Amino acid sequence: MNKIRRFYLNHVKRKMFNKIILIYSAVMMILFLIAAVMAYQYQVQRIIREESDANLKTAQVLAIYLNRQYENVQTMVQQIYGDAALSDDLVYFLNNRYESYLSHRLNLFSRPGEHRVQSFSSVLKSSLEQDPGATGVTIFSYPKNFYMQIRKQSQQLKYENGSKGDWESWFAERKYYGWDTINQYGPFLDAAGSSSSGTYAYFRELQDPWTLEKVGMMMVDFDADQLSAWLKTRTPDIQGRILVMSSQGTVVYDSQETGSYVGQAYPYRHQLDNTGKWTPLDESFKVNVLSAGNSELTVVGFVSKSSIHDSTVQLRNTLIVITLLFVLASFIVTSTVMRKHSKKIQRIIRSMSRIGEGDLSVRIQMPGEDELQQISVRVNDMCERLEQYIDKMYASEIRQKHAELVALQSQIQPHFLYNTLESIRMKAYMSGAKEVGQLIYSLSVMFKSMVKKDTMVTIQEEIELCSIYLDLFRIRYEGKLAVRIDMDREIGGCRIIKLLIQPIVENYIVHGFRSLEGDNEVSLSVVREEERIVITVADNGKGISAGRLQEIRQLLSDSSQPPRSGGSSIGLINVHERIRMNYGEDYGVTICSEEGKGTIVRVEIPVLREGFM
Structure with a gap:
């Protein structure tokens, strides 16, 4: 007990790094166990x-x-x-009577000029052979x-050997369902001559096509063993x-060799479903229920939970052994x-103790290139330099950009007396100058929007x-x-810098x-291209001369110079600079123009939704 306590004090409690390693080891062991359980569950599923x-x-x-057999019978x-x-x-x-039928057939063959009529029995034999x-x-x-x-090789005529009541009762039952097994054929049938114990049959009532009178019944026997053999050739597993x-x-x-349910009503038939869940029958099963076409037969597949368990025993044992090996390897x-x-860590502690005593010439010699070596050499200097860089460069640059933004935006934020314009508009309406009143109203609305303090609008x-x-113009x-x-x-709700488009439109008007x-035209298009x-803004106005266009493009590309306070392109340059200051160097204004044919100004900004900035 003392040895365990001493080990805990020396290697765990007083050593943080050892604690981290031990916690990591414990976590890895737990993860191995979880992974093993998940792998087992995945493999079981x-x-x-x-x-x-x-x-x-x-x-x-x-x-x-089965549907093909049914269709063959119908054919x-x-x-x-x-x-x-x-x-x-x-x-x-x-x-x-059969003797009369044979005489009837002989009479047909003996008639002069009559072609040979095929009998129904030959047709049935031919179908059986196929x-x-x-x-x-x-x-x-x-x-x-x-x-x-x-049969395929024989044909026998027999008379019923049971009571008339049994005979009629058996026929009555066959009218309501078409499929049955040999133990339901009836005591009057010659079972040994008709089929074997692995036989199922389809029944169909026969009628006179002219009078529609029910005159008999047809029973087609099928060999269940042949069905099993055919099934193994198609799905061997x-x-x-x-x-x-x-x-x-x-x-x-x-499909089981015992065939315990053959000839009996399945006791759990009302509990069968295709939900995909485990269904409790005589034990838990996964059930697949299929209808065999139009044959009125139902094919039901069962996968038992016990068979799944038997299949996963080896898997479970393998996963247990692998998990134990991984846990042991992780611990080592x-x-x-x-x-x-x-x-x-002990070497770093000893070196730091000497530095604390005043020996500033000490250098921690740490082999390798791991985190401890990097901590020993560079962490203090790196943190100090990083703080200086943030304080001196980043904060000052933000303040400078903000000051430039306020200065630029103040150039295009007019402060108008829109209340006075409203009074003038009412006076114009009272004087009957409705068109003038409409102009003043539009101007007043525009001024109200301009003097708002918001720098971002939709x-x-x-x-x-x-x-x-x-509209004013x-x-x-x-x-x-x-x-x-x-x-x-x-994109109507996306955010944009205030007064970003209006100066471009104003450039065209001025x-x-x-x-x-009378054919002046200006078009404004706002679309989204990826992000x-x-x-x-396109117009068919006077356009810009080649020399002046080159000068404007040079001003747009020179981001180091602030926009001039005068000149015909102050609005365009101002818009370009505000975009680059707010959104970065990847966005801005481009211009194309031809003198006498018009100008196209293209503005690109990022997609910013409502609430951003």
């Missing part, structure tokens, strides 16, 4: 998904096969009823109480259990690293200000100025507008 998908695939393949019946001679042959067979899963067809006669068993049930819930096929590595860094507000400004030069404004509504001509907002 993967196994469940794979086995469930494999079971579903098997059920789908089986459903397709066989349609072939008989589609040929009048064959259907007449079948109806005559069911309504007469379907390897079908073992035979039995035709029952209601009027004459006999049945004929047709069969997962879980597959049951095929008729519409009344009777199991006609069971952590212990080695802990001892190594503990020696480095694009929608800036566009409305430009629209009012242009449209009214003044009636019929001489056409204005077109296009703006993407999605320097580009042709007052003696930029592009504002384009």
Whole structure:
């Protein structure tokens, strides 16, 4: 106990770095355990998904096969009823004694000029030969109480050997559902001659196509063993259990060799669903329920929880061994690293003690290039230099930029007496000068927007200000100025520096507008291009000479010089400088112009939503 306490005091409590390493080691061990549990859960879910998908695939393949058998039976019946001679042959067979039927057939062959009529039994045999899963067809006669068993290699005629009540009761049950198994065929049938224990059958009532009278029933036998063999060729890796049930819930096929449910009503048929959850039946199952086309058969796939557990035992044991190995390796590595860094920390402590005693010539010699070596050499000097840089450069630059921004923005913030203009507007309305009153109202609204203290507005507000400004000149030069404004509504709420577009429009009115001509046109477009907002002001005005355009572009590219207080391009240069000071060097104003043809000014700013800045 004393050794443990001494170890704790010497290597844990008094050594912060060792504490960090121990905590890290504990965290890694916990993470290994969590990772192992998550990996186990993931693999279990993967196994469940794979086995469930494999079971579903098997059920789908089986459903397709059963539907094909059903369609073959329907094709066989349609072939008989589609040929009048064959259907007449079948109806005559069911309504007469077999001796009369044979005489009838001989009479048909003996008639001169009559071509040979194919019998219904030959058609049934031909259909049986085309379907390897079908073992035979039995035709029952209601009027004459006999049945004929047709096999691929033989044909037998037999009379019923049960009571009439059993015979009629059995036929009545067959009318309500089409599929059944051999143990439901009835005591009067020759089971040994008809099929084996692995047989299921489809029943269909026969009628006279002319009178629609029910004259008999057809039973088609299918070999369940052939179905299993076919299924293994298509899905050799069969997962879980597959049951095929008729519409009344009777199991006609069971993929398990025991076949414990064959011929019985499945007791849990009302609890089957496709929710994907574990369904409690005789045990917990994942259930896949499929309908076999139009055949009235249901294919149900089962994957049991016990089989999943058996599949994951080896996986669980492997993960336990791997996790223990990782934990052991982590502990060994952590212990080695802990001892190594503990020696480095002790060396730093001893050196710092000498420095504290006044030996300033001491230098900490730390091998390697890790954090401890960097701390020993540079951390104090780096922090001191960083503080100086922040204090001297960054803060002063912010103050300087802010002062320049205020100075620039003050150049284009007019302060007008809009209350006086409102009084003048009312006087104009009272005097009947409504057009003058409208001009004064627009000017008053524009002044109110200009004198607001906000430096940031929405694009929608800036566009409305430009629209009012242009309305003033449209009214003044009636019929001489056409204005077109296009703006993407999605960016109407984005933020923009106040009075950023209006000076550009004003440049056109002052320097580009042709007052003696009536085809003046200016267009304002605001669109979003990726993460930029592009504002384009285009006109068909006087344009700019090549020399003057070059001079303006030189002023726009020279960011080191503040805008001049005079000159015809003060508004344009001012806008460009304000954009670069607020948004950075990647944004600003570009201009294209041709003398006598017009000017295009393009402004690019970043996308800033409401509430930014």
